[in-house]
Amino acid sequence: xxxxxxxxxxxxxxxxxxxxxxxxxxxxxxxxxxxxxxxxxxxxxxxxxxxxxxxxxxxxxxxxxxxxxxxxxxxxxxxxxxxxxxxxxxxxxxxxxxxxxxxxxxxxxxxxxxxxxxxxxxxxxxxxxxxxxxxxxxxxxxxxxxxxxxxxxxxxxxxxxxxxxxxxxxxxxxxxxxxxxxxxxxxxxxxxxxxxxxxxxxxxxxxxxxxxxxxxxxxxxxxxxxxxxxxxxxxxxxxxxxxxxxxxxxxxxxxxxxxxxxxxxxxxxxxxxxxxxxxxxxxxxxxxxxxxxxxxxxxxxxxxxxxxxxxxxxxxxxxxxxxxxxxxxxxxxxxxxxxxxxxxxxxxxxxxxxxxxxxxxxxxxxxxxxxxxxxxxxxxxxxxxxxxxxxxxxxxxxxxxxxxxxxxxxxxxxxxxxxxxxxxxxxxxxxxxxxxxxxxxxxxxxxxxxxxxxxxxxxxxxxxxxxxxxxxxxxxxxxxxxxxxxxxxxxxxxxxxxxxxxxxxxxxxxxxxxxxxxxxxxxxxxxxxxxxxxxxxxxxxxxxxxxxxxxxxxxxxxxxxxxxxxxxxxxxxxxxxxxxxxxxxxxxxxxxxxxxxxxxxxxxxxxxxxxxxxxxxxxxxxxxxxxxxxxxxxxxxxxxxxxxxxxxxxxxxxxxxxxxxxxxxxxxxxxxxxxxxxxxxxxxxxxxxxxxxxxxxxxxxxxxxxxxxxxxxxxxxxxxxxxxxxxxxxxxxxxxxxxxxxxxxxxxxxxxxxxxxxxxxxxxxxxxxxxxxxxxxxxxxxxxxxx
Amino acid sequence: xxxxxxxxxxxxxxxxxxxxxxxxxxxxxxxxxxxxxxxxxxxxxxxxxxxxxxxxxxxxxxxxxxxxxxxxxxxxxxxxxxxxxxxxxxxxxxxxxxxxxxxxxxxxxxxxxxxxxxxxxxxxxxxxxxxxxxxxxxxxxxxxxxxxxxxxxxxxxxxxxxxxxxxxxxxxxxxxxxxxxxxxxxxxxxxxxxxxxxxxxxxxxxxx
Numbered sequence: 001x002x003x004x005x006x007x008x009x010x011x012x013x014x015x016x017x018x019x020x021x022x023x024x025x026x027x028x029x030x031x032x033x034x035x036x037x038x039x040x041x042x043x044x045x046x047x048x049x050x051x052x053x054x055x056x057x058x059x060x061x062x063x064x065x066x067x068x069x070x071x072x073x074x075x076x077x078x079x080x081x082x083x084x085x086x087x088x089x090x091x092x093x094x095x096x097x098x099x100x101x102x103x104x105x106x107x108x109x110x111x112x113x114x115x116x117x118x119x120x121x122x123x124x125x126x127x128x129x130x131x132x133x134x135x136x137x138x139x140x141x142x143x144x145x146x147x148x149x150x151x152x153x154x155x156x157x158x159x160x161x162x163x164x165x166x167x168x169x170x171x172x173x174x175x176x177x178x179x180x181x182x183x184x185x186x187x188x189x190x191x192x193x194x195x196x197x198x199x200x201x202x203x204x205x206x207x208x209x210x211x212x213x214x215x216x217x218x219x220x221x222x223x224x225x226x227x228x229x230x231x232x233x234x235x236x237x238x239x240x241x242x243x244x245x246x247x248x249x250x251x252x253x254x255x256x257x258x259x260x261x262x263x264x265x266x267x268x269x270x271x272x273x274x275x276x277x278x279x280x281x282x283x284x285x286x287x288x289x290x291x292x293x294x295x296x297x298x299x300x301x302x303x304x305x306x307x308x309x310x311x312x313x314x315x316x317x318x319x320x321x322x323x324x325x326x327x328x329x330x331x332x333x334x335x336x337x338x339x340x341x342x343x344x345x346x347x348x349x350x351x352x353x354x355x356x357x358x359x360x361x362x363x364x365x366x367x368x369x370x371x372x373x374x375x376x377x378x379x380x381x382x383x384x385x386x387x388x389x390x391x392x393x394x395x396x397x398x399x400x401x402x403x404x405x406x407x408x409x410x411x412x413x414x415x416x417x418x419x420x421x422x423x424x425x426x427x428x429x430x431x432x433x434x435x436x437x438x439x440x441x442x443x444x445x446x447x448x449x450x451x452x453x454x455x456x457x458x459x460x461x462x463x464x465x466x467x468x469x470x471x472x473x474x475x476x477x478x479x480x481x482x483x484x485x486x487x488x489x490x491x492x493x494x495x496x497x498x499x500x501x502x503x504x505x506x507x508x509x510x511x512x513x514x515x516x517x518x519x520x521x522x523x524x525x526x527x528x529x530x531x532x533x534x535x536x537x538x539x540x541x542x543x544x545x546x547x548x549x550x551x552x553x554x555x556x557x558x559x560x561x562x563x564x565x566x567x568x569x570x571x572x573x574x575x576x577x578x579x580x581x582x583x584x585x586x587x588x589x590x591x592x593x594x595x596x597x598x599x600x601x602x603x604x605x606x607x608x609x610x611x612x613x614x615x616x617x618x619x620x621x622x623x624x625x626x627x628x629x630x631x632x633x634x635x636x637x638x639x640x641x642x643x644x645x646x647x648x649x650x651x652x653x654x655x656x657x658x659x660x661x662x663x664x665x666x667x668x669x670x671x672x673x674x675x676x677x678x679x680x681x682x683x684x685x686x687x688x689x690x691x692x693x694x695x696x697x698x699x700x701x702x703x704x705x706x707x708x709x710x711x712x713x714x715x716x717x718x719x720x721x722x723x724x725x726x727x728x729x730x731x732x733x734x735x736x737x738x739x740x741x742x743x744x745x746x747x748x749x750x751x752x753x754x755x756x757x758x759x760x761x762x763x764x765x766x767x768x769x770x771x772x773x774x775x776x777x778x779x780x781x782x783x784x785x786x787x
Numbered sequence: 788x789x790x791x792x793x794x795x796x797x798x799x800x801x802x803x804x805x806x807x808x809x810x811x812x813x814x815x816x817x818x819x820x821x822x823x824x825x826x827x828x829x830x831x832x833x834x835x836x837x838x839x840x841x842x843x844x845x846x847x848x849x850x851x852x853x854x855x856x857x858x859x860x861x862x863x864x865x866x867x868x869x870x871x872x873x874x875x876x877x878x879x880x881x882x883x884x885x886x887x888x889x890x891x892x893x894x895x896x897x898x899x900x901x902x903x904x905x906x907x908x909x910x911x912x913x914x915x916x917x918x919x920x921x922x923x924x925x926x927x928x929x930x931x932x933x934x935x936x937x938x939x940x941x942x943x944x945x946x947x948x949x950x951x952x953x954x955x956x957x958x959x960x961x962x963x964x965x966x967x968x969x970x971x972x973x974x975x976x977x978x979x980x981x982x983x984x985x986x987x988x989x990x991x992x993x994x995x
Binding site for chain 2: 574575576577578579580581582583585586589590593604607610611614
């Protein structure tokens with residue numbers, strides 16, 4: 001009777017005919033850390049939409065903060081909290097993420113979630129013994145790929161004798177370190193493996209800074225160091241790769257882009273996706289025990305092009321099927337300004353999104369005034385946005401304004417931005433803000449030697465912070481302590497400004513009146529701000545570099561106009577020569593006439609001398625015009641040079657609607673050539689290509705610049721355009737002087753190219769592409785090593 | 788009283804060149820006047836005597852070619868020797884078409900320069916003499932009455948008095964009187980001389 005009524009009810013429901021109504025499901029995600037780590041975020045981002053496409057599943061998340069599990073009382077409180085929280089809720093599935101969360105679940109499931117099935121994700125079980133999953137648990141294992149990563153490292157660096165393996169002290173760190181040791185054991189015969197497990201970060205950075213060349217670093221995990229400092233893996237990777245004297249390899253996609261060369265990298269996203277698939281089946285009624293534990297299959301050899309270049313590693317030695325990312329690094333060279341803009345924007349977005357995350361964790365932990373935090377997040381986001389579009393001329397002004405605003409917000413007494421010189425030997429305070437009544441003199445005059453410990457920290461990419469001067473190491477930072485006391489500084493925080501792994505300066509905030517503790521999250525925000533400033537400053541440096549380059553080219557312009565000037569110089573030289581000759585002839589006639597007025601003769605001879613001086617002056621001017629024109633051969637990387645010139649003409653290309661594409665070989669052997677002259681060659685070829693596409697359809701204006709090895713002994717540079725091409729009858733003449741198809745062209749550009757290239761022992765070529773347009777190229781001999 | 792020495796006018800913007808050329812030309816027995824620009828030269832009172840111009844082609848402001856054109860338009864007879872810093876075919880063609888005596892390239896060959904100056908001075912003298920004759924004829928023509936001028940124009944075409952009278956609608960006798968007055972005013976001793984004078988003065992073309 002009841003069944004019939006229910007059926008009738010179901011069938012009669014017009015909104016969902018034939019649809020099975022299921023009660024809402026509840027899934028609890030267990031995370032081992034107190035924070036939303038990038039890896040966990042990747043897992044959750046994959047699980048959430050897959051598991052809950054139409055909002056029918058209630059997802060709860062628990063941040064267990066297992067780094068504190070040594071604290072028995074803490075663990076007891078967590079368990080009590082969870083029991084209380086879920087006592088009145090029906091839980092359908094538990095999803096522990098990472099092994100420590102799985103272990104926690106296994107240890108406490110009887111009292112917390114009795115009889116609830118579980119699907120775990122991203123748990124590495126390789127070094128785990130005596131684990132009994134039971135019949136209602138399945139999941140996705142995190143594969144151990146350290147061996148594969150080490151293999152790749154050995155292929156790239158065949159002389160490697162030693163490997164340093166880095167890990168931290170958190171539960172996840174320890175689990176992964178054990179798995180790595182398990183996996184790497186089989187390489188003991190080939191490589192000496194040293195485990196730096198749970199070192200304090202400062203000591204660790206010191207250690208990796210001085211590693212010998214036959215060493216590689218394998219990064220495992222460093223969520224927490226011995227001193228209890230917390231990191232995310234990308235943060236730790238950044239610090240370590242900056243400090244390291246040798247290449248660093250990793251095993252997770254989240255490490256890539258933060259300074260590692262690469263490795264066999266695991267995808268946490270795919271962990272989440274596969275775990276979600278299993279979870280759906282369990283929620284659909286299947287028994288977990290019937291579903292075998294699976295491996296998260298998606299691992300791949302992935303590498304960072306910029307790091308390969310940084311360490312001079314040959315892409316040809318990469319394992320088959322490797323994915324090389326960040327190949328567009330040269331875009332930075334090309335579109336520095338724009339990218340900085342985008343970069344800053346990304347930083348701003350990152351700020352906003354971390355702001356949201358912080359807000360989430362804030363709600364969970366309710367520690368700090370949400371209002372104050374939000375205001376700070378907003379402030380930083382606004383600053384990031386401002387700096388993404390600041391013009392070079394306004395940089396100084398804007399930085400000073402930002403320093404004032406932030407210092408104001410923080411209630412500190414002064415803030416400074418220090419820029420290190422390019423050789424990192426000297427530093428100068430480029431921007432500062434001081435509260436009213438402060439004497440700026442002592443701060444302005446502060447030398448690097450007066451705070452040596454702080455400077456050393458910053459140079460290594462580490463942060464300096466202290467609430468009281470006494471927190472600084474008594475022995476190591478004795479000088480710093482003295483200086484801070486002399487300046488009256490009570491507390492201070494300083495973050496390094498880094499650009500592409502190089503520390504270019506520091507951003508510091510100091511308080512005189514109060515002792516201030518600087519929270520981790522706050523320091524992280526400051527680091528982001530530091531990145532924004534670093535971007536801004538380095539973009540200005542790049543612009544100055546560009547200016548220098550342009551001056552060089554202006555000089556080349558002068559040299560090439562010497563040809564045109566010859567006529568006018570000949571005229572200038574002709575005048576004194578004419579006068580000298582006429583005077584000499586006059587004096588001869590006077591003498592011949594036999595009635596010489598010696599005073600007049602003397603005057604004429606004086607004039608001759610003066611005019612001769614004038615003639616030498618003209619020659620001197622010509623020489624000074626050509627002063628920089630002497631050939632100075634040096635070892636040149638043509639890829640770097642082509643990239644530089646491309647950056648110079650980038651603006652021009654944009655105006656002409658031309659897309660410049662770079663295919664620059666990363667490890668070309670050097671050629672011996674005059675930098676300025678070869679810049680002129682490349683510049684002329686690029687301008688020629690841009691001109692050639694003047695009448696092409698906008699979307700098809702692509703100029704491809706390519707560098708490559710040519711045979712054993714040469715390097716080739718090609719410039720391929722999509723223009724109209726060259727008349728076949730004229731192919732042989734394009735490099736001749738005064739050959740031009742342009743109404744206002746002199747016809748000298750390609751002739752100059754030819755004469756410079758041939759003067760360097762190379763040769764030029766021009767041909768039409770089968771698919772349209774023309775390709776101009778030149779080949780230069782490489783520097784021969786040894787006799 | 789010896790004939791006046793020819794004057795060579797040196798026009799060049801370069802002081803050293805100007806001074807040295809002036810010296811050299813002076814040693815060859817000429818009077819020399821030097822000018823730094825075309826305007827400076829034109830500011831001088833028009834020169835009627837024997838002489839020539841030694842003229843730089845390229846100068847700031849008005850060029851040598853401009854001056855050549857100005858002098859021709861003003862019917863001032865002063866032959867020109869151009870000097871230039873570099874062989875410029877276009878300028879030299881223009882200069883020579885405009886009646887220049889020579890076009891010399893700096894530095895100047897002494898012999899070529901003095902030869903050119905000599906020729907130029909000679910041509911100036913000839914042209915000025917020619918112009919003197921023309922002026923004299925024109926002055927005489929200016930004294931003729933309109934009727935006399937008509938008779939003059941027809942006489943030099945070889946017409947008989949009777950024909951002229953028929954053409955002008957006057958008596959043959961009257962033509963004869965006008966004709967005698969024309970011969971007298973034009974200071975011509977014969978019909979042949981009158982015809983030559985008419986050619987010099989351009990009368991035939993002007994009044995026919």
